[in-house]
Amino acid sequence: MGKYEIALIGLSVMGQNLSLNIAKNHSIAVYNRTSSKTENFMNNKVKNENIKATYSIEELLDSLEKPRKVMLMIKAGKPVDLVIEELKPHLESGDIIIDGGNSYFEDTNRRNKILAEDGIHYLGVGISGGEYGALHGPSIMPGGDQEAYAEVEKIFEDAAAKTEHGNCVSYLGPNSAGHYVKMVHNGIEYGIMESIAEVYDYMRKVIKLNPEEMSRVFADWNEEFKSYLIEITAEILQRDDLETDEKLIDIILDKAKHKGTGKWSVQSALDLGTAVPTINAGVNARLMSALKVERIENSALFDQPKKAKVNIEKILPKLKSALYLTSLSAYAEGFKLLKAASEEYNYDLNYQEIARIWEDGCIIRSGLLQPIQKAFAENKNLKTLITAPQFRIKLYQDAKNTRDVINTAAESELPLPAVHSALDYFFSLKSKELPANLIQAQRDFFGAHTYQRRDKEGSFHTEWE
Numbered sequence: 009m010g011k012y013e014i015a016l017i018g019l020s021v022m023g024q025n026l027s028l029n030i031a032k033n034h035s036i037a038v039y040n041r042t043s044s045k046t047e048n049f050m051n052n053k054v055k056n057e058n059i060k061a062t063y064s065i066e067e068l069l070d071s072l073e074k075p076r077k078v079m080l081m082i083k084a085g086k087p088v089d090l091v092i093e094e095l096k097p098h099l100e101s102g103d104i105i106i107d108g109g110n111s112y113f114e115d116t117n118r119r120n121k122i123l124a125e126d127g128i129h130y131l132g133v134g135i136s137g138g139e140y141g142a143l144h145g146p147s148i149m150p151g152g153d154q155e156a157y158a159e160v161e162k163i164f165e166d167a168a169a170k171t172e173h174g175n176c177v178s179y180l181g182p183n184s185a186g187h188y189v190k191m192v193h194n195g196i197e198y199g200i201m202e203s204i205a206e207v208y209d210y211m212r213k214v215i216k217l218n219p220e221e222m223s224r225v226f227a228d229w230n231e232e233f234k235s236y237l238i239e240i241t242a243e244i245l246q247r248d249d250l251e252t253d254e255k256l257i258d259i260i261l262d263k264a265k266h267k268g269t270g271k272w273s274v275q276s277a278l279d280l281g282t283a284v285p286t287i288n289a290g291v292n293a294r295l296m297s298a299l300k301v302e303r304i305e306n307s308a309l310f311d312q313p314k315k316a317k318v319n320i321e322k323i324l325p326k327l328k329s330a331l332y333l334t335s336l337s338a339y340a341e342g343f344k345l346l347k348a349a350s351e352e353y354n355y356d357l358n359y360q361e362i363a364r365i366w367e368d369g370c371i372i373r374s375g376l377l378q379p380i381q382k383a384f385a386e387n388k389n390l391k392t393l394i395t396a397p398q399f400r401i402k403l404y405q406d407a408k409n410t411r412d413v414i415n416t417a418a419e420s421e422l423p424l425p426a427v428h429s430a431l432d433y434f435f436s437l438k439s440k441e442l443p444a445n446l447i448q449a450q451r452d453f454f455g456a457h458t459y460q461r462r463d464k465e466g467s468f469h470t471e472w473e
């Protein structure tokens with residue numbers, strides 16, 4: 009074979025599967041720092057002549073047609089800088105580096121700027137869908153130089169998941185737009201995962217359903233939600249442990265890990281002055297879960313909570329409402345954050361298009377993404393999804409239903425941080441009057457920070473003492 013269309017560096021789970029996916033339609037040369045991984049991949053997974061193994065950066069780059077397109081699927085952070093440094097001496101103006109990992113968006117801006125000095129294009133591309141998606145069609149979120157994107161567009165279009173509305177890939181905007189959108193995608197993922205986990209906790213502790221029963225409830229609800237995360241939850245709850253007579257879910261330790269994208273979403277939201285309480289609850293809940301030993305010690309110091317008595321027939325639909333409200337809140341917060349970022353960083357994001365490319369292939373795909381697209385199609389300047397006609401009435405009814413879940417959870421001393429946060433987010437956003445007048449008075453009292461008045465323009469200070 010002659011020269012190859014694209015190169016991929018990093019043959020861990022994502023890189024291997026993405027290479028196999030790309031190779032269905034395009035030729036690709038691959039490289040991994042540890043060569044045994046490349047050999048293993050070639051011997052055990054590759055049956056396609058479109059994939060060429062290479063064992064040095066020089067060999068990799070020599071295999072490519074020009075302009076050379078090199079995709080990185082490696083650990084985010086320092087490794088990306090190291091590999092770029094390795095590549096740079098061998099690249100020339102017009103070549104394109106594509107970072108397909110979960111890189112921090114500010115790092116992408118920095119790399120973009122440095123490489124542009126040598127005429128090298130840099131695309132920050134978010135890829136979602138885990139290892140299954142990488143192989144069968146992920147959701148792809150590209151950002152960076154639009155002309156450089158045109159060089160790889162066909163490859164991404166062919167690799168992406170496909171729906172009746174098109175392929176789940178779309179050029180999103182300049183600079184770090186792709187990585188920013190992927191970061192917020194992951195933030196929403198944190199919020200939805202926590203919502204499902206809290207509903208599960210309520211079902212097992214307050215209603216006292218067993219995993220099989222919970223699985224059936226989630227599967228039944230998912231006829232309506234059409235959510236990938238609810239679908240896998242129903243499957244997880246069915247799974248037997250191979251070493252005991254228990255369900256696997258009851259054997260797994262309740263300590264959740266995190267890699268950073270959820271935390272970055274919250275940090276960035278704070279920087280942009282945007283509230284993302286449900287997403288934040290998802291991040292905080294993982295931090296609280298990590299205090300396993302402390303939680304066990306503390307629990308011994310308190311009476312064991314008595315569970316509220318609930319009527320299963322009546323409470324289950326309300327719990328479903330709580331899940332709907334909380335999931336939608338995670339999306340609503342995420343899109344509001346994207347709007348703030350688009351304005352601040354000049355990404356010029358198209359929210360309808362973002363909802364479209366999340367419709368399949370990615371972890372947060374769900375039935376909510378179609379009405380979200382419709383909401384943005386009808387009103388490009390929509391400030392929040394909670395007021396969109398697609399959601400407003402149902403959301404208000406669901407908020408009313410959620411109050412019963414919150415009350416019985418509090419009676420049972422069951423923490424539901426994401427559900428609480430979503431309900432408060434909804435109530436706050438639709439509150440004509442919030443108590444911030446008192447906050448302003450307090451700030452002015454102790455710090456002379458001044459306040460505005462309702463009856464006239466200007467800044468005012470009162471000598472309080």
Ligand SMILES: NC(=O)c1ccc[n+]([C@@H]2O[C@H](COP(=O)([O-])OP(=O)(O)OC[C@H]3O[C@@H](n4cnc5c(N)ncnc54)[C@H](OP(=O)(O)O)[C@@H]3O)[C@@H](O)[C@H]2O)c1
Nearest residue numbers: 018019020021022023041042081082083084087109110138
């Ligand atoms: N796993 C997922 O479900 C998922 C989903 C979406 C996005 N992502 C993102 O996709 C990227 C790849 O993820 P992954 O889970 O497949 O792999 P990973 O565990 O994040 O990274 C492992 C890969 O990085 C390479 N690497 C690490 N340090 C390196 C260095 N200094 N120089 C050269 N190569 C280096 C490793 O090479 P060696 O084999 O030589 O160590 C290996 O190929 C990450 O940014 C990840 O956040 C992952």
